[in-house]
Amino acid sequence: MLKEFLSLFRSGEPLQAMTDNFSKMLELSLELVKEGGNAFFSPGIAAEQVQAIERRDVEINKLERKIRKQVVVHLSLANNAVDLPHCLVLMSLVKDVERIGDYAKELAGLRKMWPGPLPDDELCSALASLRAQVEADLAAASSAFTHADREAAVSLIRKWRELAERADGLIRKIADSAHSARTAVKLALASRFYGRIAGHVLNLLSGVVMPLHRLDYHDEKDIEHASGLS
Amino acid sequence: MGDHATRLPLEQPDRRSTYGRALLLAALLYVFLVGVNGLGAGLRLLGGGLLDDIFRATANPFLGLVIGVLGTSLVQSSSVTTSVIVAMVAAPENALPLTNAVPMIMGANIGTTVTNTMVSLAHMRDRDEFRRAFAVATCHDWFNFLTVVLLLPLELALGFLQHSAEWLAALATGWGGVSYHSPIEGAIRAGIGPIKRALAALTPLAQIQAVLLIAASAAMIYVALIFIVKTMRSLVKRQVESAISRALDSNPMISMAVGMVVTIMVQSSSITTSLLVPLGGAGVITLAQAFPTTIGANAGTTVTALIAAASVSGPHAAAGVTIALVHFLFNVAGTVLIYPLKPIRNIPLSLARRLADVAARSRWAAVAYVGFFFYLLPAILAWLSR
Numbered sequence: 122m123l124k125e126f127l128s129l130f131r132s133g134e135p136l137q138a139m140t141d142n143f144s145k146m147l148e149l150s151l152e153l154v155k156e157g158g159n160a161f162f163s164p165g166i167a168a169e170q171v172q173a174i175e176r177r178d179v180e181i182n183k184l185e186r187k188i189r190k191q192v193v194v195h196l197s198l199a200n201n202a203v204d205l206p207h208c209l210v211l212m213s214l215v216k217d218v219e220r221i222g223d224y225a226k227e228l229a230g231l232r233k234m235w236p237g238p239l240p241d242d243e244l245c246s247a248l249a250s251l252r253a254q255v256e257a258d259l260a261a262a263s264s265a266f267t268h269a270d271r272e273a274a275v276s277l278i279r280k281w282r283e284l285a286e287r288a289d290g291l292i293r294k295i296a297d298s299a300h301s302a303r304t305a306v307k308l309a310l311a312s313r314f315y316g317r318i319a320g321h322v323l324n325l326l327s328g329v330v331m332p333l334h335r336l337d338y339h340d341e342k343d344i345e346h347a348s349g350l351s
Numbered sequence: 352m353g354d355h356a357t358r359l360p361l362e363q364p365d366r367r368s369t370y371g372r373a374l375l376l377a378a379l380l381y382v383f384l385v386g387v388n389g390l391g392a393g394l395r396l397l398g399g400g401l402l403d404d405i406f407r408a409t410a411n412p413f414l415g416l417v418i419g420v421l422g423t424s425l426v427q428s429s430s431v432t433t434s435v436i437v438a439m440v441a442a443p444e445n446a447l448p449l450t451n452a453v454p455m456i457m458g459a460n461i462g463t464t465v466t467n468t469m470v471s472l473a474h475m476r477d478r479d480e481f482r483r484a485f486a487v488a489t490c491h492d493w494f495n496f497l498t499v500v501l502l503l504p505l506e507l508a509l510g511f512l513q514h515s516a517e518w519l520a521a522l523a524t525g526w527g528g529v530s531y532h533s534p535i536e537g538a539i540r541a542g543i544g545p546i547k548r549a550l551a552a553l554t555p556l557a558q559i560q561a562v563l564l565i566a567a568s569a570a571m572i573y574v575a576l577i578f579i580v581k582t583m584r585s586l587v588k589r590q591v592e593s594a595i596s597r598a599l600d601s602n603p604m605i606s607m608a609v610g611m612v613v614t615i616m617v618q619s620s621s622i623t624t625s626l627l628v629p630l631g632g633a634g635v636i637t638l639a640q641a642f643p644t645t646i647g648a649n650a651g652t653t654v655t656a657l658i659a660a661a662s663v664s665g666p667h668a669a670a671g672v673t674i675a676l677v678h679f680l681f682n683v684a685g686t687v688l689i690y691p692l693k694p695i696r697n698i699p700l701s702l703a704r705r706l707a708d709v710a711a712r713s714r715w716a717a718v719a720y721v722g723f724f725f726y727l728l729p730a731i732l733a734w735l736s737r
Contacts, residue, residue, distance in 0.1 A: 126605065129593065129597045129598060130590045130593060130594045130612070131590070131593060132590050133592075133597075135596070193633045193635050194630060197629040197630050198591070198630075199588070
């Protein structure tokens, strides 16, 4: 017991601990996007699968609260202005990662709400293609963020902006389609969720490229401005 | 910090700086101990006449209590006050009577809580944040008020703290015979000698020399402790952060022990309790979670007086050790009386919450509370009791 008590006084690396928790949260969220996509596009999803996705989302939410608490405790106790920018970035980006997890959960939720089959048409294929591209680029986005790879992040920002625009374009086409209200809403919401996932991934990547006060800004001129600052 | 937001700031520990600070700490500790012993030497030099009246006044326990409160509130450190009291009680001649010093020690416990209450005033801009921060700060005040209310009458009636401390002090100091000799007596005498010679060169009048020696010694104690706290804090900053952040989710016993050990490490209960205030304000810890750490800090701060007591020698050295032990036992007794049973434990917590509600509604009430209870009221009572 004494050993455990003394271990409380072992110097920790609070920033690294927060960053490790953030990486874990990001990994969970990105896995959840794939699981949410599987759930939406699967012909028959089991209730247990949806519950497993919801439990995973709860884990992500707990990590968000844990990281926020770690940030507040560290800034209160360490009285260290040097750590302030990194802490503020984490406070902002945990929200984006948590939202990614939420939208992934919502994809599964759509299927739970309307379990019927998806239409076999051009719009659904476009949605499936959007999904495939989002999932394929998730790993690259995560890597660019984790390794603070600025060049990769700039290139990915342009790619993810296109994905977000594709999602918006798809919603317009679905709205103009002859699908029933139920089917149109299901497809439009799924497109919207993928578009929002893209939006939050863009915020994440902006953390690699932008200074703190320009976080979440990722228009072309913002990127050029940031490049000019380096 | 890099050119983008997510770059982790790099911090390289500087080993040379650590050794330098450790050496500085040793030097400051020496200055502190010279100050403690110098105060006793000054009292000896002053002679009995002037001090008799002062010490006779402090025989009034109520006056002793308010002197302890006011003195500590003014210097914002119970370590300074209790170390001065130890020095006065342990003075080779014209020592402050031990019985008179006990209420002063109790008052010092109350006075030290003013610091973290002042820290909480910085949260005034947000009402809810201020309510939480103020409650966390003032649970310390209420615990100490309650401890004095419970233990001072008992002590006056039975003297149980003094007798218990005397028994423990006899165990600790009785090995050397009648007079206890500090193991570093020679080194400390070597420090006081030059100061006495300098004052003797300044003025031939013994009483003036004595007053100047007392003032210089008090200043040495005060300044040395300020820098000891600063140095210790910089040395153990990371360990303190680790311990407190990990203890936040621990059981109360662990939190109490962490509060005690952290306070011993930084040599200041005010530092430890002030660290909890912004955490409380942010809502990261509840009042109930902060309370055991606060109580632990109370016990931890008694170490400074014990260090001071260990350095004194002479016929009243055991009394110096005794009064330091009274400080320790007072805090332990308060913890044992108040914390274990929930209904009693809730008294200081609910008083802190109620006061915080009032303070949140009227922030001037908070400022008035600090000004009145820690400064104005003790000053008025001290003047009336003279």
